[in-house]
Amino acid sequence: MRPDLDIVASLVCSGQRVLDLGCGDGALLENLINERECSGLGVERELDDFHACISRGVPVTQGDLEAELPRFSEGEFDVAVLSLTLQAVRHPDRVLTEMKRVAARLVVSLPNFAHWRLRATLTVRGRMPVTDSLPYQWFDTPNIHLCTIRDFESLARDLGLGIDRRILIDATGNRVGGLANRAPNLLAERAVYSLET
């Protein structure tokens, strides 16, 4: 499993009901179902990923997560996961609000657009950055709502989401500590949040 998914998994307790929005090939849910006795549901739009989920035995709804989210009932899940997907949705605020409605806890990971390398590319070269963490050209990217760690935390506050834990990671998904904790918005490439509703 991708290292960042390991961190997401570590924020989910055994036996919980997990909704994974944009679940990809279902690796996280498969792990949670098999290793942690969770029950889960994925939502995935891409057909190849949808089939990968079926092959892993991960229950999945094929479709757009923003269309599917409002169909779930209030409190249907213990945890709603949105991993590296917030920046690709049309209405990030509505998605978080809906996640808050369907689950007691949210686990959200995101790329930090204020990381110094991105800032440098923009400042020095005057070009939209293309990095390991954000590997797309500006004209062909799924990432339509990039934000910074500060932006996200401000939105979370506005939506009444309490930050229960924040884990800083690099582009490969490994934890970063030390200096990064002092200036996360400058030094962390990504962050994983556990949010309480």
Add this chain to the structure above:
Amino acid sequence: MVSGTGVGVVETRRAVVFSGDRPLTLASGASLPEVEVAYETYGELNADRSNAVFICHALSGDAHAAGIHQGDDPNRPGWWDNIIGPGRPLDTDRLFVICANVLGGCKGTTGPASTDPATGKPYGLRFPLIQVRDLVEVHRALLRELGVERLLAAVGGSLGGMQALQWSIDYPEEVDGAAIIAASARLTAQNIAFSAVAREAIMRDPDFAGGDYYGKERRPDPGLALARMIGHITYLSEESMREKFGRRIQDAEVPRFGFDVDFQVESYLHYQGQSFVERFDANTYLYMGRVMDYFDPFEDPVYVQSQISRGETSFLVLSFDSDWRFSTEHARVMASELRGAGGTVTFQEISSPHGHDSFLFADPPEYHRTVTSFIDRLAGQRGIGSRGDA
């Protein structure tokens, strides 16, 4: 689109599954002293009897799901031939596929046209009202005859999907996976309204004779044909009708202007109605309509929850975007109710132009691809070889 040559020549067999001191007790409490089932099988049951897949048919289906009968036109195979056969989604190189005509049917299984042993005459409307549950009990009795205790999958479209659903609720430990396609867990008022009009068409036919038309010179053919015409409108989408017929005139360039059949779509419906009466029994149509109208498997949520949580059935719920008989909303409600009861449910709405009938088509390819992934996963879990190694 459809691979391979299919299962070849097959035959419908019959088995008496209830009789003598073992009558069938129906969910209503009524009983049937004798039940015979017409069925077909394709492929071989494996040594550990873990590769059985049961096909549940829809309202007008029968046991002849795949292959051809001796002497039949090879271009007119069984009703679901495109999904069953070597290399097909229900791969008969490694699966044992069973299809049986339902209880109350008119294609070889005991139904209203069968002889009531108590009177020596056809049952007619004295045949008891049956439920989806009863259809499932008869399927299970057939499986016992065949030495099958557990299904790798129950698969069905429309009324067939309802049977797969009920089966997994009532006997979750007997069904590894249920593929429920273009089905509903509860008919809407609109569905029941269409069903009512079809029923009226049959019962108001002067030759219906209270259901006792067997052996008589005239049968309620016009009523049954009309019921089928109404049904058929609900099976197609507006788009598929427009594409197939548009406003074209049958056998002419210009309209004839009159009350006889003029438009191609009218001619098509007439043909559907006429050909249906040659192969179907009006009483069976009434009984199956009622089976669907009263179907409400989630009526007792406590029961459903306790059942679903006992087994480990995986559910696949599929709908088609052009199906307005059992729209995607029906499927979503079903998926949500199953999940609410603790079920593991995979759901997909497939874009297809064929309306409710989409479940019978091999296109678009996304449909069979999903069925294939689902069945392959179930087979893999039971250690049944993957495609091509049989």
